[in-house]
Amino acid sequence: MAWFRRAKTSDERTAIGAGRRRSTAHGNLYADDPVDAGQDRLDRGRLADQLTRSVVAVSEQSDSAVVALVGPWGSGKSSLLLGIEERLRTGGWYLARHNPWMYSSYDSAVAGFFAEIRDAVPDEVMGPDRRQTLSEWVDRLAPAGAIGSLAGVDATGVVTATAALIKGDRSPERLRKSTAEALAALDQPLLVILDDLDRLQPDELLLTFKLVRLIGRLPNLYYLLAYDEETLSEVLQHTQLIGADPGRARQYLEKMVQVRLDIPPLLEDQRIGLVDQGIDGICAAHGIQLGPADQERLGAAWSDCLVLYLDQPRAVKRLFTQVDAFWLEVDGEVDFVDFLLMTFLRTFERDVYDLVVDSRVELLGSTLSASRGTETNAERWNRWKQLISEQGRPRHPDGIAALLAVLFLYLRGAQENSSYSSEFREDVRRRRGVDSEEFFDRYIQAGVPAGDLPDKLVAAAAAELRNDEAGPALEQFQAWLDKDAAKAVQKLSRAEEQEPLPADSALALLGRNYLASAQQRSGFFALSADRQVLRTALRIFDREGAANIGTLAARGPSELALAADLLRKAKRNASTARHEWLADATGVVSAALEAHLRAASTRKLHKASDIARYAYAFRDLRGRESAHTLLWELLESPEWTLEDLLATLVPVGQTSNGRRTWQTLGDLETGNVDELLGLERVLAALPETGTEDADESDVSFENRRRLALRTMERLRAGRGDPAEEQRAT
Known part of the structure; x- marks a missing residue:
C-alpha cells in the first residue's frame, strides 16, 4: 500500500481503511x-x-x-x-x-x-x-x-x-x-x-x-x-x-x-511494505479498521520517527509482536494508533517512555507550575527536546520529540507555535487517545485499571438494553452506577450518542438510579451524576418526543424526580424551540407530581422528608398560585402539619475540613416559603411558641423543625424594621 509516503485523497484513504480487513501473512512477522x-x-x-x-x-x-x-x-x-x-x-x-x-x-x-x-x-x-x-x-x-x-x-x-x-x-x-x-x-x-x-x-x-x-x-x-x-x-x-x-x-x-x-540495506518500498504488512496483519487478525485520521497520524509518525528505527526486519517484528501480544488486553478500550506508538516507545526507547509516564500531569494539561505559565511555545519545545536528549538519551532525539508531538497536543502546539481548542481534546477523548486523562492509564497499565470502567462492559450493557435483556453486563453496570454513577452514566451517554438506545429501557435505567446518583457529588471530572443523567435523558426526549414521559413519571419516586427535573431544565434553556415535546409533557408530569404529593399527605412528613423536591417541581411547572392551593389543601390532612412541612424545606448540606466530612443544616430561605405557601399566610397560621435556637450540626428532623420555626419567629419579630424585613425576605 505504501500509505506512509504521501498524502492520500479521500477515495484512497477509504480504500486503505477497507483493505485492512483482508487477511495477510500475519504469522510471518x-x-x-x-x-x-x-x-x-x-x-x-x-x-x-x-x-x-x-x-x-x-x-x-x-x-x-x-x-x-x-x-x-x-x-x-x-x-x-x-x-x-x-x-x-x-x-x-x-x-x-x-x-x-x-x-x-x-x-x-x-x-x-x-x-x-x-x-x-x-x-x-x-x-x-x-x-x-x-x-x-x-x-x-x-x-x-x-x-x-x-x-x-x-x-x-x-x-x-x-x-x-x-x-x-x-x-x-x-x-x-x-x-x-x-x-x-x-x-x-x-x-x-x-x-x-x-x-x-x-x-x-x-x-x-x-x-x-x-x-x-x-x-x-x-x-x-x-x-x-x-x-x-x-x-x-x-x-x-x-x-x-x-x-x-x-x-x-x-x-x-x-x-x-x-546483505543489502532494505529499499524504501521494502521497509514500507514490511511495516504495512505488520499493520495489515494485526488489523486483519483483530478486526481493526483504520480511518483517514488514523492514516494521517500513522503517516506523520512514520515520516518523523518510525522510519529511523524500523530499518531492519527484526525491528519490525519486534514492534508488531509486542503490539499483537498486548492488544487483546486493550481492544475496544484504547486507540489503536496511539497504542502502537506508545508500544514503540516502550519497546525501543524505554527511558523516554518512562519520562512520558512521569510527566503525565504536564502533558495532559491538567495543571502547570507558575514558572511555566509565561513559557512561550518555543521555550516549551526546546525544554522538552532537552529533556528527551538528557533523560531519555534516545538514538534519534529529534525523531522521538516529533513522535511525542503526534501523541500529545501540548507538545504539538509548542512544536507548531499554535494552540488547540477544547474540540481537539474532545476528538482525542472520543477516540480514546493517550492524550486524555480518562484513558492515559490504560496505555501504561496495558489494560483497564481496576478503578476504571471498561468501555467493553458499557457496550455490552448497551447491547442488552437494545435487546431488552437483563443480562450479566447490565448487572455489572448497575454495580458501577452504585459506586460511581457519574462515570457510568457519562460512558453510557457516549454509547447512546453513537447508537441510540431504546427510549423506554434507557429512561427506566436512568430514572431508577436518579435519586441515588444525585447523592454522589464528586463524579467523573467533578461532574455530579444527576447532571449527566439529565443531559442524557434530555437528548433522548429531544429525539423521541414526549411519548415516554408518562411512563417514566409513573414508574416511581426516583423516575418522577427525573421527569420533573428534566422539564425544569428544559424550561430554563434559552431556546425552547428545540424541546418541542415540552408543552405536552408539562401537563403529564405536573399531574404525576400532584398525585405523588397527595399520596404523600397520607403519611407523616418525617417519613417522606424529600417531599420538598416534588413541591418545588410542582411550583415550577404549574406556578406559585397552584402550589399554594395544593399544599394548603394537603395541610388539612391529619398526617401533615405546617411545622413539619416547613422542616422539609430546611436544606441539609455537607461541610469538610479537608480531613473529614459531616452533614450540617442550611438556612431556611423565606423566599421559598413564600413561593410554596405564601409568607403572610404562614406567619398568620403559626402560633408564637418561643422556640429555642437550633443546633446546625444536628440534622435530625426534629432539629430541622426547630430551625424552621425559629426562623419564622425571628422574621415575625423583625417585621417592624424595614432593613430586617428586606434581609429576611
Whole structure:
C-alpha cells in the first residue's frame, strides 16, 4: 500500500481503511522461516538465490573457503541462511550447523564440530574407514574425556575407548592428511554454517576462529559465517589478541574470510511494505479498521520517527509482536494508533517512555507550575527536546520529540507555535487517545485499571438494553452506577450518542438510579451524576418526543424526580424551540407530581422528608398560585402539619475540613416559603411558641423543625424594621 509516503485523497484513504480487513501473512512477522514466494515482500528469495550461487561458485574455484554473510542485527541473516541451506541441500550439498555457544572449551568444540560433520554425511557415503580416521584425528586434537562428557554428543560415533590408544606411527599430520583424503573423496561438498557469531563472548569467539583456522582448509569443506561486522569488531577489540584497535580487528576478519556476502540495506518500498504488512496483519487478525485520521497520524509518525528505527526486519517484528501480544488486553478500550506508538516507545526507547509516564500531569494539561505559565511555545519545545536528549538519551532525539508531538497536543502546539481548542481534546477523548486523562492509564497499565470502567462492559450493557435483556453486563453496570454513577452514566451517554438506545429501557435505567446518583457529588471530572443523567435523558426526549414521559413519571419516586427535573431544565434553556415535546409533557408530569404529593399527605412528613423536591417541581411547572392551593389543601390532612412541612424545606448540606466530612443544616430561605405557601399566610397560621435556637450540626428532623420555626419567629419579630424585613425576605 505504501500509505506512509504521501498524502492520500479521500477515495484512497477509504480504500486503505477497507483493505485492512483482508487477511495477510500475519504469522510471518513472528518467525525466521523462509517466506513463500507470494509473501516475499523483501525479495529474500531472489537474494537467497544470488547468495547460493556465490557459495557454489566459490566451491567450483577453491577446494575449501570461508564465506561470510554480513549484515546488521535484525537484517534477516538467520532467515537467509535457512533459505541458502534449503537450496544447497536441494542441490546435493551436505550441510552441518555448528553452534559454538554450546561449548565451553576448545576440546568440546572440536568434538562437537566433527560430530556435526559426521551427522551431516550419510553412513554409506562416509564409510567405516573414513569415520575411524576422523575419530583418531579428533582424539589427537582433543582428549577423549572432553568428547565423552559433551552433552548431546554420542561419543561412540566419534571416538571409541580403543581409538584413544593411538597405535603405530599415525602422527597428527598423517591423520590430518588421511582426513583430507577422506573428505576429498566425498561425492558432494560439505558446508558448515556458523550463525550468530556476534553474540559470542570474546573468548568464545576466539575459540571458534581457532577451530576454523586449525581444521581449516580441508578439501570439500566450506564455512559460512554469519555476523554483524560492527558488533563482531567490538567483540574482537575486547580480546588480548586484537586489543582496542578497530583496524587490527578488520584485518583479522579479512584474513579469516575469503569471500564476503553483504546483505543489502532494505529499499524504501521494502521497509514500507514490511511495516504495512505488520499493520495489515494485526488489523486483519483483530478486526481493526483504520480511518483517514488514523492514516494521517500513522503517516506523520512514520515520516518523523518510525522510519529511523524500523530499518531492519527484526525491528519490525519486534514492534508488531509486542503490539499483537498486548492488544487483546486493550481492544475496544484504547486507540489503536496511539497504542502502537506508545508500544514503540516502550519497546525501543524505554527511558523516554518512562519520562512520558512521569510527566503525565504536564502533558495532559491538567495543571502547570507558575514558572511555566509565561513559557512561550518555543521555550516549551526546546525544554522538552532537552529533556528527551538528557533523560531519555534516545538514538534519534529529534525523531522521538516529533513522535511525542503526534501523541500529545501540548507538545504539538509548542512544536507548531499554535494552540488547540477544547474540540481537539474532545476528538482525542472520543477516540480514546493517550492524550486524555480518562484513558492515559490504560496505555501504561496495558489494560483497564481496576478503578476504571471498561468501555467493553458499557457496550455490552448497551447491547442488552437494545435487546431488552437483563443480562450479566447490565448487572455489572448497575454495580458501577452504585459506586460511581457519574462515570457510568457519562460512558453510557457516549454509547447512546453513537447508537441510540431504546427510549423506554434507557429512561427506566436512568430514572431508577436518579435519586441515588444525585447523592454522589464528586463524579467523573467533578461532574455530579444527576447532571449527566439529565443531559442524557434530555437528548433522548429531544429525539423521541414526549411519548415516554408518562411512563417514566409513573414508574416511581426516583423516575418522577427525573421527569420533573428534566422539564425544569428544559424550561430554563434559552431556546425552547428545540424541546418541542415540552408543552405536552408539562401537563403529564405536573399531574404525576400532584398525585405523588397527595399520596404523600397520607403519611407523616418525617417519613417522606424529600417531599420538598416534588413541591418545588410542582411550583415550577404549574406556578406559585397552584402550589399554594395544593399544599394548603394537603395541610388539612391529619398526617401533615405546617411545622413539619416547613422542616422539609430546611436544606441539609455537607461541610469538610479537608480531613473529614459531616452533614450540617442550611438556612431556611423565606423566599421559598413564600413561593410554596405564601409568607403572610404562614406567619398568620403559626402560633408564637418561643422556640429555642437550633443546633446546625444536628440534622435530625426534629432539629430541622426547630430551625424552621425559629426562623419564622425571628422574621415575625423583625417585621417592624424595614432593613430586617428586606434581609429576611
